[in-house]
Amino acid sequence: MVGITIDGQRLDVEPGSTILQAAQRLGIDIPTFCYLKRLPPLASCRMCLVEIEGLRRLQPSCATAVTDGMVVRTNTPLIDETRSSMLDMLLANHPLDCPICDKGGECELQDMVVAYGPRRSEFRDPKRVFHSRDIRLSPVIIMNVNRCIQCQRCVRMCEEVVGAVALGTVEKGMDTAVTGFEGSLASCDQCGNCVEVCPVGALMSFPYRYKARPWDLAETDTVCPHCGTGCQLTVGARKGEFMRVRSKEEHGVNRETLCVRGRFGLDFVESRDRIKRPMVRRDGALVPVSWEEAGDYLRRSLAAVENRAAGGLASARLPNEVLYQFQKLMRTVFRTNNLDCSSRWSAPFDAVGPLLASFYTRAPLQEVIDRDCVLVIGGNVTEENPVTEYLLRDAARRRQAGLLMLSARPSRLDADARLVVRVPPGGEAASLAAVVAGLLPSEALADIGETTGGEGPDRLVAALKEGRSVTLLVSVGLLRSPEARATMQQVNNLLRVLQLLGKEVALQFLFDRANQLGAWDMGVLPAALPGLRPVADEATRSALGRSWNAEIPSETGSDIDAMLDLCVDDRMGLLYIAGTDPLVAYPDRNFAKRALGAAGLLIVQDTFLTDTAGLADVVLPAAGYGEEAGTFTNNEGRVQKVRKFREPAFEARGNLEIFDFIAALRHQTLLPSSQAEIFEELTRLVPAYQGLTDDGLGSDGAFTTAIPTPPTGVFFAAPRPPSVHDGLVLVTGDGLFHNGYYSERSEILNTVAGDPYVELSTPDAARLDLSDGDLVVVRSARGELTAKLKINRSFPRGLVFVPENYRALHLNGLMRWGEYPCPVEVQRAPAISEIGSHAPAVGGKNFGQGMAGDSL
Amino acid sequence: MFEAVLLKNIDLPDGHLLATYEAGGGYQALAKVLREHTPDEVVELVKQSNLRGRGGAGFPTGMKWGFVPKHADKPKYLCCNADEGEPGTFKDRIIMERDPHQLVEGLAVSAYAIGAETAYVYVRGEYVKAIRRLERAIAEARGKGYLGAGVLGSDFNFTIHIHCGAGAYICGEETAMLESLEGRRAQPRLKPPFPAVAGLYASPTVINNVETLACVPHIVMRGPHWFRSIGPDKSPGPKLYCISGQVKKPGLYELPMGIPLRELVEDHAGGPLPGRRIKAVIPGGVSAPVIPRDGLDVGMDFDSLAAAGSMLGSAGVIVLDDSTCMVKVATRIIEFFHHESCGKCTPCREGLNWVVKVLRRIEAGEGAPGDLEQLDKLCKGIFGNTFCALGDGAAMGLRAALAHFRDEFVAHVEERRCPFH
Amino acid sequence: MSMREKIRQAAARYPDQRSAIMPALLIAQQEHGHLPGPILEEVADILGVERIWVYELATFYTLFHTEPIGRFHLQLCDNVSCMLCGSEALLKHLERALAIKTGETTPDLLFTLSTVECLGACEMAPVMQVADDYHGNLDIARIDALLARLRAEGAQAMSADVAAAAPPGE
Ligand SMILES: Cc1cc2nc3c(=O)[nH]c(=O)nc-3n(C[C@H](O)[C@H](O)[C@H](O)COP(=O)(O)O)c2cc1C
Ligand code: SF4
């Protein structure tokens, strides 16, 4: 430790700390502009200059390391004068158009001038003017260069944190301006982090522009509903109308950063695609009715299917309390374990359960990735969990974590990795098995069978051997494959081997649904009860049964696939779907359609009028995101409050209220039934949630704690190597701008996402004589689609990627259950045809303020 | 008569060719160090010589070399600062155009001393002729084994690359030069870490001026004591002076360090133009504060000029005579700094812009009461608070002009016109 | 050698491709006269670096031109030493002789007139750079002679261009 005295106060700090950090710990305020906590200092704004005893010149406190015995002063007349002088100079060319500036009222320059500024300025020459109209850099970002104070926070954020390298600085000296290539940000991530860090009104959010003044907004801190990273954000609404999203420097896993979905994709709450009133099917058509009429209809139809099977499917985007109550409803009122929480895959619980129980690390991501090695398996973290990716980049660049990537799909993060192993789609399990074999001493090999190594796995083995601590981050996309079980088993093997080698291991999943871990924890699974305890476990069943005052069926239920099979076999009486759209998401559209149509009674409870709702017998309007309170459990196992910022629209009711309504129709009551009481109950009955309190979920949430159970049994055998496929195979997943359900109802995301596309490697495109932007047809045994080609230089040969969640594309129409990746052919679309009838015209839509008056 | 060392070959018609250079004893220093000296001994020789950097700051060269870590797992680099952007300075250009082998040999000996195998010479892009001659010299030297793998049969490998600047004065600032070499906008870097520890590509890097490097072979051949015997002991050696402006014989002069400014201007450079009197001299490029006529007896070395409130800088001596308006000169100088400010830090970027606006107004006869006080205040806000020395140089120069020639500024404001027109 | 090959060769001097952006831009400008967007993209492509990095450098350094300039770029130094030796009068003369203002290009695209910061040749002030050459100790007579020579050279080069572009005659 080194000792420093600042303004007479003494403090001991870690060597390497800066004066600014020390001052902050003492509560001494030093003004800054260019300083960004998460990046190395720049020291260019010169606001933070301080006096150091023994030095002639003032020094930037943001960049000056404390030395032992240092005596610093931050409050002398010279410093006052200097700060005031810096501000004076900044204001000399600043337009001072605060009354019409979006930032007015929350501008750091404004605040600084009030605190330290010149009382009056002598500047009387004409001001520099870069342009008279703001520059529309992208559909969501607009720039007023005249207001820029050159702190470079935006550019550094874009390059060093986000990794997009879209913004830059052009010209020099007084002409210096921040902009994109040739003055455009049209092809950037549109994450808007540049807007967030801008201290003044230079970079602005276009959708929010001129919409409100900060003091008119009611702000609510909540959690992003888009992916499992679980970023904290602040929603600004005016009279219940959604206005904007901001993020706060101090809070959450994200600490100020968000991705495009979090920052700009919350306008889906204003989507017109709402279910306004309950609807029932009469004479083949859905007709709006009152809640009472819906109740009557339901009472009759529920009775009619009473003796057949029941099943429930809920979205992993719903809050814990809703999910918990849903499984309780299904298990106690409908006496079934037929439950699932994904429409896209079913988790092989026999493999996933033990993996989670032994290894899942419920701890801050920041800690989990601060290891010698971080191995990211599968998926494309850049597009699926962008903010997680920012942290990984930071770990790789500034914290010496050795980043290792093993996946079929390339991602931008590859550039920061120490090692990238590209595997054939569906080949993850086999590659992992090879890594396991490489790490194991050879005599143990007999146990798990032969594996073929290969250069990639061998290098991975070498890298893993070097580290003392290893973290695995596993993309949930791996569950899509028929090899999911084997993949999870090999992940388990790998962790066990690493542990045997004396390494400290950690595991987290990279979920793409905001509350996927919560959904699992809440037991919305056919084989697991709340707390991820097997249904087969008598003790748990009876304990829960006692609390719920009901008997829980003892046999394992059906997952989504089996439930749809039940439907098709005409054995499913009630299928109850809450908040999810299997017709769009299930990887076999034809089959899903047939099954949903064959259910005895299909209830869809949702906020939006989904394709699935179109097939339902009863449609119940539910409160949407932001309309009911609850909690989410993110990938880190952190429980955070999702807050309400407006009332349910139209006749929608809270999800919990609807469950009560259904239970009552069966003459039962679900107790407790309020969100707060349910939360309280689950903190008693779900072990990992024990000890959590509502108050304890402060601004940063609180961590669930699971006590790891030691792995049991022998190693899992290596899987068969994947059948080699010479042709093209289709994999799918989230794109940056679209990750389903919510994103496709965001007008802003639709605008920036543009048209759906097909990604292909350079050699494949060359072989097929295709070039970038060509319209191509992707054809499988089941169907075909037409979209624009995007050649990806880092794609491996043979891989075709089409993003999910362009509803109108009917991507799942190409797929057959159990066959993933899906073999396809790609060819140029016939020149003149009715193509495009398929492709929705989502690009180029206008929204918010018109473009008039802004040059793009 | 002082014996020219650095400019020995300058007037020879084929001074730029290897044969000429060799005929005058060229590359013997390189052969000598490879044969007789360890790298540490070369560093020691240079330390003993008291050679101080000729690029402007006058930092002791041997000491700078000494900061390079002995054992680093990264390659080390030598960078030659040939960006020569300081107005009034042209010495490095003339060396490169007319005696480029002197620099090549200096580079090789210096690289050997610090353990670098690669050197980048950052030459300003305008110096096309210098670049061509240097390229040719490098090729010739490589052909003779003075460069390349196993220089002169030793185990010392050495390659020189030329990197062309593209017109930005700030690239002369050593850390901005490193940024520029790494393909970024040339803006100065934070120190520490110092380049000697983490410079180019985060590797240990020494940056030296052309003239500094050119001195090194002579120190090797004639010994450090010879070097120290010329001029003041703390600031010794033969020195190149660039003389320009309103003087009879502008040009490049090699004379001892410490020679009185008056002697330099009035004797060697022939004094003022006919019918004129010297009004003031800027002794070290436009970053150096102006010295009025009665201060010309100062010695031209780092310490004496600093004591006199100016600096030796690049030894670009600009002579101003009594027909010249000081406000105009000051304005032009500030315009230069304003134009060349890299834009990184607030006081330099914004402050100089403000200063330029006020000065232009004053010069145009549109000054107002309070303007001069405003300039004083701005200088105070800029000086000492900028990120690099560019802003300081600008503020210092203006302060000196305001101090020594305040009456001219006042006259402009009061008479609302330039008295020289 | 193609531009791509020249750039690749220059890039070999550096351990990091980003370092080669400046030399690559100099090469590209030699080939194309100036640096419009598509050329910047091509440079980024050849080096495999971010486009914005290339754009940043193309605008930071004064020797790079993102807009077209005339065949002869007259760059008159007007820094202190040249100013003291009369560059102002020469500039006025040039503006008159070319009938353009500083910063402009003649309609025949022959000349662009600029003032530049110190060229590092103050011993021969006033100085002007045209293409690779420095012209020092200038006065009005020398400027006129230089302009006449350049005009002749330009006319010759232009007729050569026209001949090259014209279809082979009968
Ligand atoms: C704004 C600025 C411009 C500079 N320009 C040059 C220059 O053109 N040439 C040069 O050799 N040094 C220049 N320097 C000094 C260099 O930063 C550095 O001190 C020098 O190259 C070190 O070499 P030396 O020790 O051999 O003098 C400049 C410094 C500053 C602050
Ligand atoms: S003083 Fe500041 S703005 Fe000026 S050149 Fe140096 S770093 Fe750049």
Ligand code: FES
């Ligand atoms: S915060 Fe320290 S210089 Fe900007």
